[in-house]
């Protein structure tokens with residue numbers, strides 16, 4: 001019988017995950033322990049691994065879909081095995097015919113379909129936000145939320161009069177019905193938090209890692225005059241390179257090469273040629289570091305840590321992959337030994353797994369510069385007078401203007417762009 | 429020893445309803461009742477009084493039958509017959525509760541409940557003591573008649589609602605101290621049966637908590653029936669002479685008078701039963717147990733509902749509170765909403781209201797509109813021969829929100845349920861105006877008053 005692959009629950013607070021990408025095609029054979037898909041939680045991207053060997057029979061969601069934890073995302077089993085569960089899951093056999101017709105009109109995930117059926121929602125009315133406008137479960141949920149019949153007559157009159165969008169309101173009445181109280185609380189939401197019901201307000205003292213981060217971030221922000229330079233990188237070559245190197249590096253290290261690894265490599269390479277950024281200001285002395293030790297920000301439940309790969313410019317890509325994956329795994333398992341975090345000279349903060357294009361990072365003192373990495377998106381770009389679709393990514397470099405001037409920083413960015421856009425050269 | 433999920437002390441409408449819901453939600457429930465299941469409501473309150481009021485209504489209608497061409501000779505009345513009919517009603521209802529409790533496998537203990545601590549309750553019956561252990565406790569011990577401090581009262585034989593429903597003979601005359609809901613209902617009953625009734629009320633009007641116009645309408649009705657109503661009067665002393673109760677009453681102006689009657693009924697209010705809680709350190713609001721919005725006492729696993737917490741002392745409020753507590757025990761964090769509680773007076777000119785009264789609105793400085801429609805124009809009221817009465821709605825002029833309603837007339841204690849529905853679904857006076865009501869019916873007054881309120885009066 002076909003086995004379920006479910007969205008894993010990767011943390012106490014995780015309620016849903018995004019399928020970043022499928023790593024296996026329908027029908028393909030997977031060994032136990034092999035990754036099936038990349039999953040993005042609210043903090044990190046992780047892989048879902050096969051619990052046993054078998055063929056991937058069917059993926060239930062497209063990449064990009066948001067799925068609640070423990071929900072089935074795919075089925076595995078024997079080659080060409082029929083999957084009974086899917087039929088029960090998405091539709092009963094009786095209305096299959098109607099389904100086919102509807103399918104032509106509306107693209108939808110099985111979970112969205114089931115939810116819509118259970119609630120009598122006409123899927124053609126639900127705007128889909130998934131790939132190719134596919135209707136996802138969340139879309140149906142949103143639609144149900146804003147269903148105008150779920151508002152009391154009085155609340156409706158108030159909404160009209162006060163020119164509030166009832167889509168913004170959360171109904172507290174029976175079955176989520178919007179009531180007068182909900183309208184009033186939306187109107188008075190801006191009043192001070194003290195006036196808010198204490199039961200709705202959770203207060204936690206600032207302590208531990210959070211406190212250290214808070215202090216260090218504000219100290220850095222207020223002592224170092226930050227200047228941020230941004231540039232856009234054409235990552236098309238990196239995408240190609242990564243594809244080619246994936247099997248090679250995996251074979252050598254047992255880990256998958258990520259874009260972050262490539263960026264770490266490129267930054268280390270660039271920094272070794274731009275040592276003006278590999279410096280630090282401490283007690284009125286400028287430290288010029290010989291070593292290039294790149295730190296990369298890792299998000300944890302309780303905050304943020306920046307482990308360091310020493311002599312990053314001296315080691316090969318495979319080694320970077322190996323060390324970074326091992327460090328992250330150890331940290332996530334609670335091994336926060338100090339040696340991971342010492343001697344950093346430059347930091348990379350990568351938010352590319354989120355819907356972030358660019359941001360201005362705060363310098364990780366006592367270092368003097370930090371690079372912020374946005375997501376890779378396909379965009380039309382002009383190349384040789386022609387519009388083509390390429391993979392683009394934005395980078396932003398914040399630097400301490402007390403010790404670094406604009407020109408060397410700009411030079412660094414220029415070189416980094418050059419390296420990332422021609423990544424093969426870096427490896428030579 | 430088995431541990432219950434919840435032990436409920438008191439088998440009135442607060443307690444037994446909580447028990448039934450708790451059990452159907454899968455909780456292990458024990459119910460302790462010292463006297464009879466059904467509490468005050470069933471045994472000495474709502475049900476006996478409403479049974480008697482029906483007798484009063486029948487007698488009144490027979491009398492008015494002449495106008496309609498119905499001639500009845502030799503109408504007689506038997507006190508004994510009325511009491512035994514009432515008892516059969518009570519028995520039926522009690523048996524109903526008993527079998528429901530049994531069907532839901534609730535363990536019922538007959539005895540006095542005494543809370544030892546937040547986890548243990550002792551049941552005392554016939555000098556035997558059993559200790560039960562539990563995760564939660566609901567105090568639903570209700571209330572008993574409040575006896576005011578009046579000179580000489582302790583030396584006089586008087587009635588309260590605990591005894592009045594079991595009178596053996598009809599008194600020739602009766603004085604009722606208290607012109608609240610209980611006082612006026614029983615005045616109506618005994619006056620219809622033939623007693624000469626006097627009501628003594630300290631405030632300036634009967635049913636002082638209710639709408640002033642409603643209070644006036646009822647005053648007139650009771651007065652026309654022959655009931656002597658003394659408002660602004662305080663009873664200062666009581667004595668008994670030749671089997672007659674002599675009450676010295678004093679007007680606020682200082683004038684004194686003496687009222688004599690065969691029977692005396694004290695109906696000035698109720699006081700909570702706190703016998704179950706003397707061993708634990710509970711917080712009180714006066715004599716009433718203090719609870720938060722979730723009906724939790726200061727000891728978080730002990731809840732209290734019904735008359736014992738004060739507020740509205742009504743059976744349906746007690747039941748709603750019981751259901752709310754079960755939700756909270758199940759972890760569903762539910763607050764009681766007291767904003768739309770219907771309040772009924774079952775005299776033969778009925779009064780029913782819901783939501784905010786005109787007094788509430790005035791004292792809060794709310795900008796409101798009153799619309800009144802007289803029952804006189806209603807076809808059904810004419811056919812019934814009961815044309816006295818009106819409906820008033822208090823609304824806001826902007827959205828037509830219904831702030832409250834007050835109704836006076838036949839069957840308004842049933843009709844007010846429509847008010848509950850409009851208000852709890854947050855219907856406005858505009859929806860009320862559009863709803864189609866049957867014709868001829870008393871319900872049409874909703875449609876009429878609502879249209880009137882939005883400036884589109886029909887009749």
Ligand SMILES: Cc1cc2nc3c(=O)[nH]c(=O)nc-3n(C[C@H](O)[C@H](O)[C@H](O)COP(=O)(O)OP(=O)(O)OC[C@H]3O[C@@H](n4cnc5c(N)ncnc54)[C@H](O)[C@@H]3O)c2cc1C
Pocket residue numbers: 437438439440441442443460461462463464465466467468469470472473474475477539540541542568569570571589610701703704733734735736740741742743744745746774
């Ligand atoms: C004459 C009259 C007419 C009324 N008419 C109406 C009406 O028409 N509509 C309306 O809504 N309300 C009416 N009421 C009010 C209504 O009866 C009360 O509001 C309602 O009964 C309160 O319910 P309860 O469960 O809180 O308490 P109760 O009904 O008083 O029940 C409490 C129970 O707890 C028991 N008990 C007390 N202490 C202990 C102990 N230590 N151990 C074990 N058991 C204990 C008592 O024996 C009693 O059975 C009327 C009241 C009276 C007196």
